[in-house]
Amino acid sequence: MSKPKILILGAGYGGLMTAKGLQKGLSYNEAEVTLVNQNPYHYVTTKLHEPAAGTLHHDYTRVPISSVLDERKVRFVQDRVTAVDREKKVVTLENSNEGLAYDYLVMAMGSAPETFGIQGLLENAYFIRNINSVRMIREHIEYQFSQYHLKGERQDLVTIVVGGAGFTGIEFVGELVDRIPQLCRDYDIPQNKVRLVNVEAAPTALPGFDKDLVEYATNYLESRGVEFKIGIPIESCSPEGVVLKGGEEVKAATVVWTGGVRGNKVVEESGVETMRGRVKVDEFLRAPGHEDIFVIGDSSLIINEEIDRPYPPTAQMATQQGEWLGRNLPLLMRGGDVKPYEFDMKGTLASLGRNEAIGMVGTKKMFGSTPAFLKRANDLRWFYKLGGISMVLRKGKL
Amino acid sequence: MSKPKILILGAGYGGLMTAKGLQKGLSYNEAEVTLVNQNPYHYVTTKLHEPAAGTLHHDYTRVPISSVLDERKVRFVQDRVTAVDREKKVVTLENSNEGLAYDYLVMAMGSAPETFGIQGLLENAYFIRNINSVRMIREHIEYQFSQYHLKGERQDLVTIVVGGAGFTGIEFVGELVDRIPQLCRDYDIPQNKVRLVNVEAAPTALPGFDKDLVEYATNYLESRGVEFKIGIPIESCSPEGVVLKGGEEVKAATVVWTGGVRGNKVVEESGVETMRGRVKVDEFLRAPGHEDIFVIGDSSLIINEEIDRPYPPTAQMATQQGEWLGRNLPLLMRGGDVKPYEFDMKGTLASLGRNEAIGMVGTKKMFGSTPAFLKRANDLRWFYKLGGISMVLRKGKL
Numbered sequence: 041m042s043k044p045k046i047l048i049l050g051a052g053y054g055g056l057m058t059a060k061g062l063q064k065g066l067s068y069n070e071a072e073v074t075l076v077n078q079n080p081y082h083y084v085t086t087k088l089h090e091p092a093a094g095t096l097h098h099d100y101t102r103v104p105i106s107s108v109l110d111e112r113k114v115r116f117v118q119d120r121v122t123a124v125d126r127e128k129k130v131v132t133l134e135n136s137n138e139g140l141a142y143d144y145l146v147m148a149m150g151s152a153p154e155t156f157g158i159q160g161l162l163e164n165a166y167f168i169r170n171i172n173s174v175r176m177i178r179e180h181i182e183y184q185f186s187q188y189h190l191k192g193e194r195q196d197l198v199t200i201v202v203g204g205a206g207f208t209g210i211e212f213v214g215e216l217v218d219r220i221p222q223l224c225r226d227y228d229i230p231q232n233k234v235r236l237v238n239v240e241a242a243p244t245a246l247p248g249f250d251k252d253l254v255e256y257a258t259n260y261l262e263s264r265g266v267e268f269k270i271g272i273p274i275e276s277c278s279p280e281g282v283v284l285k286g287g288e289e290v291k292a293a294t295v296v297w298t299g300g301v302r303g304n305k306v307v308e309e310s311g312v313e314t315m316r317g318r319v320k321v322d323e324f325l326r327a328p329g330h331e332d333i334f335v336i337g338d339s340s341l342i343i344n345e346e347i348d349r350p351y352p353p354t355a356q357m358a359t360q361q362g363e364w365l366g367r368n369l370p371l372l373m374r375g376g377d378v379k380p381y382e383f384d385m386k387g388t389l390a391s392l393g394r395n396e397a398i399g400m401v402g403t404k405k406m407f408g409s410t411p412a413f414l415k416r417a418n419d420l421r422w423f424y425k426l427g428g429i430s431m432v433l434r435k436g437k438l
Numbered sequence: 439m440s441k442p443k444i445l446i447l448g449a450g451y452g453g454l455m456t457a458k459g460l461q462k463g464l465s466y467n468e469a470e471v472t473l474v475n476q477n478p479y480h481y482v483t484t485k486l487h488e489p490a491a492g493t494l495h496h497d498y499t500r501v502p503i504s505s506v507l508d509e510r511k512v513r514f515v516q517d518r519v520t521a522v523d524r525e526k527k528v529v530t531l532e533n534s535n536e537g538l539a540y541d542y543l544v545m546a547m548g549s550a551p552e553t554f555g556i557q558g559l560l561e562n563a564y565f566i567r568n569i570n571s572v573r574m575i576r577e578h579i580e581y582q583f584s585q586y587h588l589k590g591e592r593q594d595l596v597t598i599v600v601g602g603a604g605f606t607g608i609e610f611v612g613e614l615v616d617r618i619p620q621l622c623r624d625y626d627i628p629q630n631k632v633r634l635v636n637v638e639a640a641p642t643a644l645p646g647f648d649k650d651l652v653e654y655a656t657n658y659l660e661s662r663g664v665e666f667k668i669g670i671p672i673e674s675c676s677p678e679g680v681v682l683k684g685g686e687e688v689k690a691a692t693v694v695w696t697g698g699v700r701g702n703k704v705v706e707e708s709g710v711e712t713m714r715g716r717v718k719v720d721e722f723l724r725a726p727g728h729e730d731i732f733v734i735g736d737s738s739l740i741i742n743e744e745i746d747r748p749y750p751p752t753a754q755m756a757t758q759q760g761e762w763l764g765r766n767l768p769l770l771m772r773g774g775d776v777k778p779y780e781f782d783m784k785g786t787l788a789s790l791g792r793n794e795a796i797g798m799v800g801t802k803k804m805f806g807s808t809p810a811f812l813k814r815a816n817d818l819r820w821f822y823k824l825g826g827i828s829m830v831l832r833k834g835k836l
Contacts, residue, residue, distance in 0.1 A: 172587045175625065179577065179584040186577040189570045227573065 061366010093215030204299030323380030459764010491613030602697030612790035721778030
């Protein structure tokens with residue numbers, strides 16, 4: 041009898057923790073584990089707003105997969121997954137004629153931007169998605185600033201619209217207020233010429249956050265020059281900028297959309313049941329009706345029973361799911377008793393640039409430099425999980 | 439009787455040396471000296487290929503004018519000159535309703551790109567002209583590289599065409615071969631994907647240079663991956679790249695034109711006699727028929743009697759002319775005897791990136807790292823002329 045094949049799609053928080061757990065928990069020759077990922081590196085999604093703004097080099101937000109996994113225990117395939125065939129139990133890849141067969145499939149492929157059908161957004165806005173997209177955002181912004189004096193000091197060149205004032209939007213805006221003074225110095229642009237406009241359709245910035253924290257964050261950012269347009273949806277986006285509901289036009293050479301995510305397209309098209317691309321998983325993180333398909337991370341959906349609404353997709357959740365699955369998949373395979381997965385919400389920290397942050401740790405509200413420090417410490421914790429102290433030393437910046 | 443007014447237009451090599459000379463050589467209350475310049479800083483034109491390629495920050499190629507001149511002796515006006523009225527002896531400015539009157543005018547306004555009527559070049563190519571233009575070139579190139587993986591690895595995004603293999607073209611290409619490996623590392627692009635194409639209409643690269651030096655330079659650059667297309671004019675330029683004579687199309691997101699310069703437009707339109715925008719000055723550096731108008735630097739033209747052709751416009755010539763004028767204008771004003779200006783050709787050094795160069799010093803040919811060192815030492819010499827040791831320490835990078 042051949043060994044069962046475990047196939048993990050995606051080397052984000054969830055996929056990587058699953059692979060690390062299996063590498064530790066499986067007995068010799070108990071199963072064949074393969075990890076597929078588009079890039080040879082893992083990137084730290086929760087830090088991507090920093091290289092996007094240009095405040096941190098992108099190499100501090102990625103880690104070679106080879107430095108995290110033991111290649112004798114987990115086979116790594118660098119490729120892009122194009123489809124999942126549930127009948128044949130095969131995954132097809134972009135650059136290989138042969139698919140990869142599986143007995144157990146772990147879909148941990150993250151999310152995709154949700155543009156809510158806003159006209160022109162997908163074509164003209166930038167998205168904080170991965171290493172490729174954030175270094176392009178950084179360069180795009182800098183390129184616009186570099187043209188300012190040569191193109192008649194056009195206002196739109198130094199206007200940045202951030203769509204969405206949720207977690208990512210606010211964190212990105214926070215980095216930009218740190219970055220803009222540097223850019224202004226470098227391109228001889230008076231700082232008061234730069235416009236940074238944060239647009240949010242919901243009636244509040246940081247929906248779901250405590251009111252005091254929201255107030256602290258928006259007051260701080262406003263004091264640094266951010267213009268908030270809250271409760272105002274973007275109606276359309278073009279190369280010239282955005283048009284807001286009510287007709288106001290904001291001419292901007294840079295529009296970055298952070299307003300929402302949905303599940304990965306491959307998951308949506310795999311035929312398992314999804315809601316806006318996310319799979320409402322059972323207590324063992326399985327797609328409904330599929331004993332052999334696990335979905336974790338941003339593509340999974342779990343209801344917070346307390347408020348009867350889905351938990352937002354977070355790195356915290358993806359990491360915990362990956363750890364749970366890495367530990368429990370061997371037990372499930374062996375037919376043992378397994379305690380259902382439960383999300384343990386540790387807290388939430390949103391940075392506002394380097395030295396400011398807001399957050400809830402347990403039930404405690406935090407403001408200012410303390411949560412900013414905790415946030416950075418938390419980044420180090422992730423590098424520690426990935427590769428111990430040596431990884432912290434290589435990639436960590438406290 | 440009011441003091442005579444000396445008006446210097448331009449704070450390049452020539453204008454700045456004139457101002458420094460006058461500041462030293464004029465007696466107290468002998469004349470009123472005004473310097474007009476578009477920017478509050480002087481930039482080191484001979485180094486601009488470095489920030490254009492991104493190998494040196496542009497702040498190392500500029501110096502605040504206030505740090506060079508004594509404001510009690512030379513009045514500085516930051517503005518752009520729009521016209522010279524020789525009849526009224528007044529210069530008009532962009533941002534001031536009042537013009538500036540002069541008794542003696544020094545036109546030291548540098549050059550403008552000469553595109554020889556090549557279709558689309560002015561609109562679509564980039565030019566190594568000033569701080570604004572070179573930091574835009576740097577950002578443009580980096581922005582194209584940043585898009586490579588997101589836009590289907592399009593070849594044109596990582597193709598750079600440099601038009602012109604003269605002095606500036608070769609020096610810029612030399613910096614690019616140093617810069618490209620860094621860019622490739624930063625954007626995960628295999629280095630063999632990048633194309634760097636240097637096109638020259640003349641039958642040789644570096645026209646006017648010694649044959650052995652030309653061969654050394656082109657061999658070295660070819661060994662670093664440069665494709666030369668020598669003896670082939672560019673026929674047209676578009677946002678997609680260039681079309682060469684004979685029909686070959688080179689698709690390139692970046693086209694930088696270094697193929698020629700002409701005199702400044704204000705000089706051309708001032709009504710003094712010009713040839714391709716340059717004024718053939720008399721032995722006292724005056725415009726023909728004008729006792730009160732001096733023209734120095736790239737807008738001036740002096741014939742090299744030995745070969746009966748004009749000297750090419752260089753920083754060396756502009757500096758010497760400025761020094762001569764700063765020393766001799768007081769004498770001319772006083773009606774004293776003045777020895778005519780003569781160009782003293784010290785030599786020529788062309789860098790090929792940081793550690794390679796070619797050059798003639800006197801009649802000696804030089805190759806490799808020695809002229810590269812001399813070239814950098816020469817840059818320091820210029821900073822020393824401008825502001826002594828403290829300026830060398832602030833701006834020099836040996």
